[in-house]
Amino acid sequence: MLLAVDVGNSQTVLGLFAGSELLHDWRVATDVMRTADELGIMVFDFLELAEVERSCISAFILASVVPRLNAQYQIMSTRHLRVEPLVVAPGVKTGMPILTNNPREVGADLIVDGVAAFDQYGGPCVVVDFGTATTFSAISARGEYLGTVIAPGIEVSIEALAQRAAKLSRIELVDPGTVIGKTTVHSMQAGAVYGFAGQVDGIVSRVREELGGKAVSIATGGLACLIFEHARTLDLVDNMLTLKGLEIIYRRTQEAR
Incomplete structure (x- = not known):
């Protein structure tokens, strides 16, 4: 299963996918002071609510506009989910050309x-x-x-x-x-x-x-x-x-x- 996380300035949205099917989604307030361990606890709580074993998570992708939390989510992914995170950033192949000046x-x-x-x-x-x-x-x-x-x-x-x-x-x-x-x-x-x-x-x-x-x-x-x-x-x-x-x-x- 894929865990997808979108970190916004005000809210963070998490989604759990099986293939291309979105099975569960959750929305929480963004807290820039949260540590990787706290984020891990939050994710595990949601997985428990969904009755999904943490070992079922085989992939993690992150999009974030809050730099302070980028590293914390990446650490959470490797430490607690034991999967290598994919972060949407320059260099990631999105398939969409960006025709802006920068x-x-x-x-x-x-x-x-x-x-x-x-x-x-x-x-x-x-x-x-x-x-x-x-x-x-x-x-x-x-x-x-x-x-x-x-x-x-x-x-x-x-x-x-x-x-x-x-x-x-x-x-x-x-x-x-x-x-x-x-x-x-x-x-x-x-x-x-x-x-x-x-x-x-x-x-x-x-x-x-x-x-x-x-x-x-x-x-x-x-x-x-x-x-x-x-x-x-x-x-x-x-x-x-x-x-x-x-x-x-x-x-x-x-x-x-």
Whole structure:
């Protein structure tokens, strides 16, 4: 079995694969202070919940945008899983050409999303990932990674608003139901949900223009379902996109050997 891990700034997603089939997935808060041993305990707890023996894990792949945790996950893999980790980084054969000015600066998560999106849905396509930042990745009809739009994430923006405005507090991000708010909380929720839906529509439309017109748009990330209900340019939601991409990249590296 393959254990795939995607470490984001706010959340970490783990997936357990048998071949190309995703059997289990888990989501936890990212904690940069966790050690390799603590990560091992976390993984073993999840395996126990899934009733999977640790000896069944024969491969491990990691994509991370948190450098502090990269080494800890690699140590965890070799020490506790006893498998050599594969880390998505420059030099790994993803099968996707990166046509940016500096391919090395493109986040591993963005590349993984792009690989999965093109494999699953074809191109051209736009991947909208709702994380700490909201990112828009453009993939060509030939499966090339063309570039990215990076905007502040929804939760980051709400937190900044609460910190900078004396009379506004933190809110729960839920569907406000209407655009016109009747209370302060309702108004902030409407601004967040409909404001970001409008941002998505504006950026996706412009990216499509640069791609020549039509491009399938895929939403992923923790808040994808909420914004999908209100955005007019998103075609579908795939919250397992990054995990699927990790499995695809692992499979390609094995086939290339």
